Amino acid sequence: NTKIRHYMYFCFPNWTGGLYVTPTIAGSRSGAVIAATWASLVSLGYNGLQQRALDIHHTANVLARRISQEIPQLSLLGASFDENGVPTVDAMIVCFTTAVATINVYTLNDLLVKKGWSLNALQYPPCLHLCCTVRTLPESVQNKFISDLKDAVSLAHSSNDGGHGSAAIYGMASSMPAGPVSDIMCCYTDIQLEVPL
Secondary structure (H helix, E strand, O other): OHHHHOOOOEEEOOOOOOOEEEOOOOOOOOHHHHHHHHHHHHHHHHHHHHHHHHHHHHHHHHHHHHHHHHOOOEEEEOOEEOOOOOEEOOOOEEEEEEOOOOOOHHHHHHHHHHOOOOOEEEEOOEEEEEEOOHHHOOHHHHHHHHHHHHHHHHHHHHHOOOOOHHHHHHHHHHOOOHHHHHHHHHHHHHHHHOOOO
8 A cells, every 4th residue: 555655654855965765764774784884894804894994084085175176166065174275074975066156066966977976966055975985996986086077067067957857856846845745755765666567
């Protein structure tokens, strides 16, 4: 029964991170993620896991510095800046928004998706964040991300495409009350859970 199943869903349309819906109260903390974390700890050992965490944190800081220094159309969020203007992030997340009104951050996200990147779009304030992982450690990956981000900024600046893709979704969602948005999110989750017969 779809109506009863909706009571199991967790919908939070006003989350600062964006439209958030999961099919269970546990959210994104599924058993698979817990099992993978345990397997990583067993495989790498405490010291290996700690070294990976340090490497990931270093990579996040390298990317934050490069975005700050190489892409003036973007502005970092959640970073601290020293007296020389060098940013530092405290976690593995690099969060940024546009520093110029002519670039829609969600259009920027759509362009990055087309280049194969998966960033998280957030809505209060409109911004994107990259979660650095072991896959972002190689310098070649970091260089590719910065290059693709520069290209996307240039394209977004010239496109002014605020009416399509995630730009349209976030624009519409921020202008509606939470009730109808929650209903739409439940319908979306229903479709995701459908099993073809």
